[in-house]
Amino acid sequence: MNQRFSVGCSPSPHIRQRGQHEVFCGLTSIIWLHRKIQDAFFLIVGSRTCAHLMQSAAGVMIFSEPRFATAIMEERDLAGMADMHDELDRVVDKLLARRPDIRMLVLVGSCPSEVIKFDLSKAAERLDRVHAPRHRVLCYSGSGIETTFTQGEDNFLAALIDEAPSPGASDDGARLVVAGCLPDLVEDQLARLIGALGLDGVHFLPGRTSRHVPAIGQGTRFILAQPYLGATAARLEARGARRIDALFPFGEEGTTAWLKAIANAFDVPAARFEDVTQAPRRRAQAAVAAYRSWLEGRRIFFFPDSQLEPSLARFLSREVGAHIVEVGSPYLHREHAAGELALLPPGVAISEGQDVDLQIDRCRAADPDLIVCGMGLANPFEAEGRLTKWSIEFAFTPIQGYEQAGDLAELFARPLRRDAVISRGLVVGEGAPCS
Amino acid sequence: MQLSMWTYEGPPHVGAMRVAASMEGVHFVLHAPQGDTYADLLFTMIERRNSRPPVTYTTFQARDLGGSTADIFKAACRDAVARFKPDALLVGASCTAELLQDDPGGLAKTLELDIPVVALDLPSYQKKETWGASETFYRLVRACSANRSRPAMIAPNSCNILGPTSLGFRNRDDVNEIKALLQASGLDVRIVAPLGARPEDLARLPEAAFNIVLYPEIAETAARWLEKAHGMPFLSTVPIGVAATRRFVAEARVLAGLDGRQHQSPRERLTWYSRSVDSTYLTGKRVFIFGDATHAIAAARIAADELGFTVCGLGTYMREFARDIRVAAKEHGVEALITDDHLEVEEAIVEARPELVLGTQMERHIAKRLRLPCAVISAPAHVQDFPARYSPQMGVEGANVIFDTWVHPLMMGLEEHLLTMFRDDFEFNDETIASHLQAHSPVPSPVSPDTTPPITRPRAELWTDDAEHELRKVPFFVRGKARRNTETFAAANGIHPITVETLYDAKAHFAR
Numbered sequence: 001m002n003q004r005f006s007v008g009c010s011p012s013p014h015i016r017q018r019g020q021h022e023v024f025c026g027l028t029s030i031i032w033l034h035r036k037i038q039d040a041f042f043l044i045v046g047s048r049t050c051a052h053l054m055q056s057a058a059g060v061m062i063f064s065e066p067r068f069a070t071a072i073m074e075e076r077d078l079a080g081m082a083d084m085h086d087e088l089d090r091v092v093d094k095l096l097a098r099r100p101d102i103r104m105l106v107l108v109g110s111c112p113s114e115v116i117k118f119d120l121s122k123a124a125e126r127l128d129r130v131h132a133p134r135h136r137v138l139c140y141s142g143s144g145i146e147t148t149f150t151q152g153e154d155n156f157l158a159a160l161i162d163e164a165p166s167p168g169a170s171d172d173g174a175r176l177v178v179a180g181c182l183p184d185l186v187e188d189q190l191a192r193l194i195g196a197l198g199l200d201g202v203h204f205l206p207g208r209t210s211r212h213v214p215a216i217g218q219g220t221r222f223i224l225a226q227p228y229l230g231a232t233a234a235r236l237e238a239r240g241a242r243r244i245d246a247l248f249p250f251g252e253e254g255t256t257a258w259l260k261a262i263a264n265a266f267d268v269p270a271a272r273f274e275d276v277t278q279a280p281r282r283r284a285q286a287a288v289a290a291y292r293s294w295l296e297g298r299r300i301f302f303f304p305d306s307q308l309e310p311s312l313a314r315f316l317s318r319e320v321g322a323h324i325v326e327v328g329s330p331y332l333h334r335e336h337a338a339g340e341l342a343l344l345p346p347g348v349a350i351s352e353g354q355d356v357d358l359q360i361d362r363c364r365a366a367d368p369d370l371i372v373c374g375m376g377l378a379n380p381f382e383a384e385g386r387l388t389k390w391s392i393e394f395a396f397t398p399i400q401g402y403e404q405a406g407d408l409a410e411l412f413a414r415p416l417r418r419d420a421v422i423s424r425g426l427v428v429g430e431g432a433p434c435s
Numbered sequence: 436m437q438l439s440m441w442t443y444e445g446p447p448h449v450g451a452m453r454v455a456a457s458m459e460g461v462h463f464v465l466h467a468p469q470g471d472t473y474a475d476l477l478f479t480m481i482e483r484r485n486s487r488p489p490v491t492y493t494t495f496q497a498r499d500l501g502g503s504t505a506d507i508f509k510a511a512c513r514d515a516v517a518r519f520k521p522d523a524l525l526v527g528a529s530c531t532a533e534l535l536q537d538d539p540g541g542l543a544k545t546l547e548l549d550i551p552v553v554a555l556d557l558p559s560y561q562k563k564e565t566w567g568a569s570e571t572f573y574r575l576v577r578a579c580s581a582n583r584s585r586p587a588m589i590a591p592n593s594c595n596i597l598g599p600t601s602l603g604f605r606n607r608d609d610v611n612e613i614k615a616l617l618q619a620s621g622l623d624v625r626i627v628a629p630l631g632a633r634p635e636d637l638a639r640l641p642e643a644a645f646n647i648v649l650y651p652e653i654a655e656t657a658a659r660w661l662e663k664a665h666g667m668p669f670l671s672t673v674p675i676g677v678a679a680t681r682r683f684v685a686e687a688r689v690l691a692g693l694d695g696r697q698h699q700s701p702r703e704r705l706t707w708y709s710r711s712v713d714s715t716y717l718t719g720k721r722v723f724i725f726g727d728a729t730h731a732i733a734a735a736r737i738a739a740d741e742l743g744f745t746v747c748g749l750g751t752y753m754r755e756f757a758r759d760i761r762v763a764a765k766e767h768g769v770e771a772l773i774t775d776d777h778l779e780v781e782e783a784i785v786e787a788r789p790e791l792v793l794g795t796q797m798e799r800h801i802a803k804r805l806r807l808p809c810a811v812i813s814a815p816a817h818v819q820d821f822p823a824r825y826s827p828q829m830g831v832e833g834a835n836v837i838f839d840t841w842v843h844p845l846m847m848g849l850e851e852h853l854l855t856m857f858r859d860d861f862e863f864n865d866e867t868i869a870s871h872l873q874a875h876s877p878v879p880s881p882v883s884p885d886t887t888p889p890i891t892r893p894r895a896e897l898w899t900d901d902a903e904h905e906l907r908k909v910p911f912f913v914r915g916k917a918r919r920n921t922e923t924f925a926a927a928n929g930i931h932p933i934t935v936e937t938l939y940d941a942k943a944h945f946a947r
Contacts, residue, residue, distance in 0.1 A: 023469060091436050145496050
């Protein structure tokens with residue numbers, strides 16, 4: 001089932017695998033999406049497993065009421081004793097009565113709802129008619145049989161784009177759409193930099209509320225802020241928008257290349273670009289340099305998780321001199337990842353998909369200095385005396401842009417620093433002699 | 436279809452995983468789509484397990500649904516057996532695979548593996564985690580010991596401990612406590628299962644004289660089968676609390692053919708601490724209890740009989756044990772709350788006006804929001820429920836641990852008086868919340884308006900100025916209660932507005 005082959009003339013071994021995937025499904029991206037869009041509610045139509053996944057993956061109990069829930073299908077729904085559409089309407093009524101402040105209700109398809117072919121778009125259309133204009137209702141699939149982890153966001157953004165208006169006669173629409181959910185802090189920083197380059201008509205997708213949906217048309221350019229947005233890009237292109245190809249904004253190099261691509265697309269004079277980026281570039285370089293001694297020459301192995309892996313590997317390789325052993329990604333978008341992969345040194349193994357047992361064998365054989373992996377694997381590796389970095393933090397922590405470049409390096413350096421401290425502190429030595 | 440914001444229990448296959456992960460030499464092949472592997476982190480993160488749980492997931496995808504999912508399952512089974520070399524294999528389906536009707540048991544049979552294969556039927560759309568654990572344990576016990584027979588000679592004091600599992604609330608420490616207690620009482624503990632057992636140990640279960648069911652939710656089904664199939668009696672007194680522990684030891688000794696004398700252990704501190712004068716302030720404190728059936732029922736008994744609290748609410752999220760909880764609730768003079776909706780539990784807590792909440796991690800959060808002291812007594816498991824220190828719930832040390840855990844969140848006896856004395860001190864005012872309540876939550880969140888009982892009229896109209904002024908002299912930690920009691924009293928007696936007189940009439944009324 002596992003084959004090794006080369007892509008084109010690339011000297012890197014490329015491994016494609018089929019086996020147990022130790023990755024989250026697309027539902028999990030609701031964890032950051034529901035925090036980002038403050039008037040949206042995500043209702044998963046699924047099973048108890050979906051509900052349990054959400055609370056376990058989020059790793060937290062409810063401090064304030066979250067804006068997501070699960071409509072758990074039961075025996076009577078499946079046996080046809082209850083009409084699923086009627087049941088869903090009842091659940092939605094109950095939910096909206098409890099949360100009248102919700103403006104956008106998002107129905108999210110799951111593995112079981114996909115397998116029984118429950119028509120979620122029909123349900124969303126019907127509910128939208130009933131609850132408009134107070135509540136909009138849309139849907140997408142975050143099921144594990146179709147999506148991994150971050151692809152849930154991809155499908156959600158694609159659904160948002162379908163809802164976006166076309167530019168009218170009086171409205172030119174968005175000039176630039178920055179696609180990909182970013183923490184507010186990062187979004188503000190990038191918006192300031194893009195503004196300083198002299199651009200207006202810039203929209204971030206998703207916006208902070210459901211009302212912030214840009215008009216998209218022929219005059220729209222877009223750039224991806226996250227590497228996992230294949231469906232989103234395709235949907236934007238279908239609306240006539242044109243993609244600006246760039247590295248992703250991780251690290252000083254990635255952020256500069258990303259902003260430069262925007263500047264080039266909008267004919268920003270080189271001097272202005274220099275003016276705007278010079279100070280933050282220098283800051284980012286200095287911040288990253290502080291961690292270089294921890295990471296330089298260290299051998300790092302990536303298990304697949306969020307599709308951020310090629311960008312993170314490029315950052316580690318080029319900005320702190322780490323040695324990348326293998327870059328695993330649940331899925332590789334050939335076109336979008338091309339720039340990142342081209343910057344990796346020859347010999348780095350690229351793996352797509354997963355057979356977790358075989359990958360663990362490879363990882364043990366390679367014996368890297370740091371393993372980037374999910375929470376199901378981290379403690380078992382640590383117990384073997386290996387050092388790990390949980391990958392989920394890259395999805396939950398602000399790491400993009402200049403001001404976070406140092407934080408990104410720190411996330412990788414921390415397990416190494418911790419090991420250095422603990423190894424010294426927990427050493428069982430001889431007791432001091434009594435004097 | 437049920438709307439769920441949060442759930443006390445996972446799906447039944449997670450229960451099956453808990454049993455597999457408890458044991459050695461068992462591997463579980465779960466027919467499941469990508470994403471269901473999240474369950475691994477329950478073990479590796481919550482329990483800080485140092486190895487991956489022994490589970491292989493088939494990870495089928497949409498493109499496989501055309502017909503090859505059965506082949507994927509068979510390949511995964513074959514690979515798992517070759518790689519992990521288990522003594523017994525569990526096979527089952529998660530919620531999505533259940534819909535495919537691939538029949539994991541039938542497929543595994545076609546592989547002609549040379550180890551026992553136990554097929555699990557885990558109806559995801561009807562049942563939940565604990566049921567799944569109980570069913571899996573029962574199936575394994577049956578598969579491993581059905582063809583065994585009882586030896587002719589059995590030592591009467593030999594017994595097995597059944598029920599402790601991975602991700603069970605303090606099970607790790609309970610097992611050590613109870614094993615030591617039984618051994619010190621002249622019993623011979625042979626096998627503990629499922630925690631730490633191998634399939635061959637399950638086969639040897641019938642070699643002991645009787646079984647001890649520590650957690651009926653997990654092990655009662657298996658114990659009943661062992662009773663029926665092998666004539667093994669079982670003991671299901673749960674040794675949580677001083678009295679129950681003494682009774683447990685006495686009953687175990689009687690089953691073992693020894694005398695049923697009850698000992699007071701020198702390590703037992705709860706009894707004296709409870710009698711000591713500082714505990715006077717515990718008397719009559721209103722306690723709300725919610726959790727799994729075993730821990731909730733035990734907690735109610737300890738609260739009422741051993742600490743002198745008043746049980747003002749008792750409930751469980753396990754419908755399977757509703758009857759037991761109803762019986763216990765009746766003993767304590769309250770109505771049982773049977774629900775798996777945490778919002779209903781929150782309403783019931785507000786309604787019951789407790790001074791202490793004993794519950795799961797969810798009730799801890801509810802109590803924090805309501806600014807009530809709280810202690811955790813039951814699963815669902817949380818990383819905090821696996822403390823580094825020895826911290827059992829059962830047996831003698833368990834009772835000591837419970838005394839500390841429940842009493843520390845409360846204000847101490849003398850402390851209450853000191854608070855009154857210093858009430859008007861400029862450094863000490865109502866806005867400063869007592870330090871002991873905020874150890875885990877630096878920012879006190881205000882009680883949200885919809886959780887406080889509705890006030891139909893503005894307070895200014897309801898209370899005269901004099902009465903309002905008098906009310907402020909009441910220590911702040913009981914002021915809310917005094918206000919509510921007075922308003923309830925006034926409403927019931929048609930009094931309006933509330934005067935100083937009404938305030939003291941109400942006080943006299945509720946003091947009876």
